[in-house]
Amino acid sequence: MQLTKLLLSLLFLLSVTVTISNAHNITRILAAHPDFSTFNHYLTLTHLATEINRRTTITVCAINNAGMSDLLAKHPTIYTIKNILSLHILLDYFGAKKLHQITNGTALAATMFQATGSAPGSSGFVNITDLKGGKVGFGAEDNGGNLDALFVKSIEEKPYNISVIQISKILSSDVAEAPAPGPSELNLTGIMSAHGCKQFADALLANTEASKTYQDNAEGGLTVFCPLDDAFKAFFPKYKNLSAADKTSFLEFLAVPVYQSLSMLKSNNGLMNTLATDGEKKFDFTVQNEGQEVTLKTKINTVKITGTLLDEQPLAIYTTDKVLMPKELFKAAPTPAPAPAPEEAADAPKAHKHKKAAPSPESDVSDAPADSPDDDASDQTADDNAGVKVTSARFHAMVFSLCLGFLLL
Numbered sequence: 412m413q414l415t416k417l418l419l420s421l422l423f424l425l426s427v428t429v430t431i432s433n434a435h436n437i438t439r440i441l442a443a444h445p446d447f448s449t450f451n452h453y454l455t456l457t458h459l460a461t462e463i464n465r466r467t468t469i470t471v472c473a474i475n476n477a478g479m480s481d482l483l484a485k486h487p488t489i490y491t492i493k494n495i496l497s498l499h500i501l502l503d504y505f506g507a508k509k510l511h512q513i514t515n516g517t518a519l520a521a522t523m524f525q526a527t528g529s530a531p532g533s534s535g536f537v538n539i540t541d542l543k544g545g546k547v548g549f550g551a552e553d554n555g556g557n558l559d560a561l562f563v564k565s566i567e568e569k570p571y572n573i574s575v576i577q578i579s580k581i582l583s584s585d586v587a588e589a590p591a592p593g594p595s596e597l598n599l600t601g602i603m604s605a606h607g608c609k610q611f612a613d614a615l616l617a618n619t620e621a622s623k624t625y626q627d628n629a630e631g632g633l634t635v636f637c638p639l640d641d642a643f644k645a646f647f648p649k650y651k652n653l654s655a656a657d658k659t660s661f662l663e664f665l666a667v668p669v670y671q672s673l674s675m676l677k678s679n680n681g682l683m684n685t686l687a688t689d690g691e692k693k694f695d696f697t698v699q700n701e702g703q704e705v706t707l708k709t710k711i712n713t714v715k716i717t718g719t720l721l722d723e724q725p726l727a728i729y730t731t732d733k734v735l736m737p738k739e740l741f742k743a744a745p746t747p748a749p750a751p752a753p754e755e756a757a758d759a760p761k762a763h764k765h766k767k768a769a770p771s772p773e774s775d776v777s778d779a780p781a782d783s784p785d786d787d788a789s790d791q792t793a794d795d796n797a798g799v800k801v802t803s804a805r806f807h808a809m810v811f812s813l814c815l816g817f818l819l820l
C-alpha cells in the first residue's frame with residue numbers, strides 16, 4: 412500500500428508542460444560517446460531522455476557501460492531502473508568548474524527523483540562535496556553520508572542549459588533501488604486524485620464496472636483523459652442525470668485501450684476508439700493538433716489537453732480543460748434537431764465486454780437518429796483508419812514489452 416503510493420508519485424513526472432524545448436538532445440550528446448551507450452539506451456527506454464530535453468539548468472551524471480552492467484546484473488525492473496537513473500539527473504547546473512568551487516565545499520542537489528514528490532524526506536537529494544586532493548564526491552542523501560561516487564570528467568557543457576558529466580559509479584540509494592511495482596499495481600485513481608482530477612477519480616471509484624474496465628486494460632495499454640476538477644464539478648449535474656449504464660459508458664469513453672505518449676498523439680491525429688466502444692456504439696472522438704496543443708473533439712464539444720499526470724508505457728494520464736462529451740449521450744446545445752431516444756440507444760445491454768481496441772463495425776445504426784445522413788460515409792473511412800492505427804500501436808506496445816523482457820534477462 413505504502414509502496415504503491417510511493418510508486419505512484421515516483422512515476423508522476425511533475426506536470427509536464429506541453430511545450431518541448433529543442434535546445435538540447437541528450438540522446439544525441441551521448442551518442443558521440445560509445446562508452447555511455449547503455450546509459451543512453453536506458454534514458455530513452457525510461458522516457459527520462461524526453462524529460463531531460465524538456466528542461467534547462469540540468470546536470471546529467473552519466474555512468475559508463477561497466478557501471479551500468481553492475482546495475483543490470485541485479486535484474487531490476489525497468490521501473491526501478493527509472494527511479495535509479497532519475498537520481499542521476501540533478502535539477503541544477505554543475506559544470507566542472509562549479510563542482511570544484513562549491514560554496515562551503517558541500518551542497519545538496521535536488522534530483523529528478525526528488526522532483527516527482529515521491530522520495531520521502533531528503534532521499535531524493537544528492538550530496539556533492541569537494542574532497543581532499545581536488546576530488547568531488549557524490550552520494551545519495553539516504554546513503555549514510557557515503558560519498559563514494561567520484562567526478563571523473565566533463566562530457567559536455569552547455570551553460571546553463573545542460574551539463575553532462577561522468578561519475579565513477581551508480582549512486583546507491585535504498586529508496587530508489589526498492590522494487591518498483593508494475594503498471595497493473597498502479598492506483599490510477601490515486602494518481603488522478605492527487606493531481607487535480609479528484610472529482611473524476613471519485614466518479615470512477617464509485618462505478619465498479621468502469622473501474623474494472625480501466626484496471627483490465629492497465630497492463631496492455633491505457634491512456635486516460637481526465638477532466639480537471641473545476642470542469643468536472645460544473646459538468647456534474649449532467650453526469651448525475653445519466654442512467655447507471657450511461658454513467659459507465661461515459662466514464663469508459665474518457666480512456667482509450669492503448670498507450671499514447673503526447674508525441675504519439677501529436678503525430679497520430681484522427682479518430683480514436685475508447686473503452687466504451689462496443690459494437691455499434693462507437694463512443695469515439697477525434698484527436699487534432701491546434702498549434703502546439705492537442706485537442707479532442709466530438710460532435711458535441713472540443714477539449715484541450717492541459718497536462719500530463721503519468722506517461723509511463725503502457726500507461727498515460729492527461730488532464731483536459733473541459734469534459735469531453737460523447738455524441739451518444741449528449742446533444743449539441745442549441746441544435747433544435749428532432750430529439751433521438753438517447754436511453755434506447757445507449758442503455759441496450761452490452762453483448763460483450765471486449766475492451767481491446769474493438770474497431771467499430773460496418774453498420775452505423777446507432778448514429779442514424781442523431782446524425783445527418785451525410786456523416787456516415789466520412790465516419791466509416793475514418794473508423795477503418797482508426798482500427799488499423801490502434802491495432803498497430805498495440806502491436807508496437809507488445810514488441811516493446813517483449814524487448815524489455817529480453818533486455819532484463
Ligand SMILES: *[C@@H]1O[C@H](CO)[C@@H](O)[C@H](O)[C@H]1NC(C)=O
Nearest residue numbers: 433436437438439440442464
Ligand atoms: C534526439 O537525437 C536522436 C538521435 O540523434 C534522435 O533520434 C531523436 O529524434 C532526437 N530527439 C529530438 C526530440 O529531437
Ligand SMILES: *[C@@H]1O[C@H](CO)[C@@H](O)[C@H](O)[C@H]1NC(C)=O
Nearest residue numbers: 512513514515516517518519
Ligand atoms: C556557508 O556557511 C555559512 C556559515 O556556516 C552559512 O551561513 C552559509 O549559509 C553557507 N552557505 C551556503 C550556500 O550553504
Ligand SMILES: *[C@@H]1O[C@H](CO)[C@@H](O)[C@H](O)[C@H]1NC(C)=O
Nearest residue numbers: 517518519538540555556557
Ligand atoms: C554531505 O555529506 C558529508 C559527509 O557525510 C557531510 O559532512 C556534509 O554535511 C553533507 N552536506 C550537506 C550539504 O548536507
Ligand SMILES: *[C@@H]1O[C@H](CO)[C@@H](O)[C@H](O)[C@H]1NC(C)=O
Nearest residue numbers: 432434435467569570571572
Ligand atoms: C540554451 O537554450 C536556449 C533555448 O532554450 C538556446 O537558445 C541557447 O542557445 C542554449 N544555449 C546553449 C549553450 O546551448
Ligand SMILES: *[C@@H]1O[C@H](CO)[C@@H](O)[C@H](O)[C@H]1NC(C)=O
Nearest residue numbers: 412415598599600601602604
Ligand atoms: C487508490 O486511491 C484511492 C483514492 O486516492 C483510494 O481510495 C483507494 O483506496 C486506493 N486503492 C488502492 C488499492 O490502494
Ligand SMILES: *[C@@H]1O[C@H](CO)[C@@H](O)[C@H](O)[C@H]1NC(C)=O
Nearest residue numbers: 646647648649650651652653
Ligand atoms: C436531466 O434530464 C432531464 C430529462 O431528460 C432534462 O430535462 C434535464 O435538463 C437534465 N438536466 C441536466 C442538468 O442535464
